[in-house]
Amino acid sequence: xxxxxxxxxxxxxxxxxxxxxxxxxxxxxxxxxxxxxxxxxxxxxxxxxxxxxxxxxxxxxxxxxxxxxxxxxxxxxxxxxxxxxxxxxxxxxxxxxxxxxxxxxxxxx
Numbered sequence: 001x002x003x004x005x006x007x008x009x010x011x012x013x014x015x016x017x018x019x020x021x022x023x024x025x026x027x028x029x030x031x032x033x034x035x036x037x038x039x040x041x042x043x044x045x046x047x048x049x050x051x052x053x054x055x056x057x058x059x060x061x062x063x064x065x066x067x068x069x070x071x072x073x074x075x076x077x078x079x080x081x082x083x084x085x086x087x088x089x090x091x092x093x094x095x096x097x098x099x100x101x102x103x104x105x106x107x108x109x
Contacts, residue, residue, distance in 0.1 A: 023104025025059035035059060036094060045091050047084055051076045060100060067095050 028035045031042040031049050042049040049055065053075040065073035069092055080088060 023101040023106055025063070025100055025106060026061075027106040028059045030057050030059045030062045031055055033059075036098065041091070045087055048087055048091065051078065051080065051084065053077060059098075063098070063100055068092065 025035065031052065032040050032055075034040050037044065042055075057073075062073045065071060067073040069089070074088065
């Protein structure tokens, strides 16, 4: 699966010519890297990021802890309010179709 690099660093040839080959996501940060959609989760789900205990978790580690509703991947500094739980539900919906490619490392191309 190829993702275009959209996380800053200007535009031009770099913006258009660099893609991320996402495999097992062991080297991809769940909150900080652009790996699902056009912006990192720390921007798209800013409030959840602010409340997250582990801000440097990788996608693979988050997946292994389970990111379904009630999964151990979601660790918060406090209980979520109703509107934050709704935001988490939106995030979980995005994650439903994510498949990790075991034995394929994340690389830039």
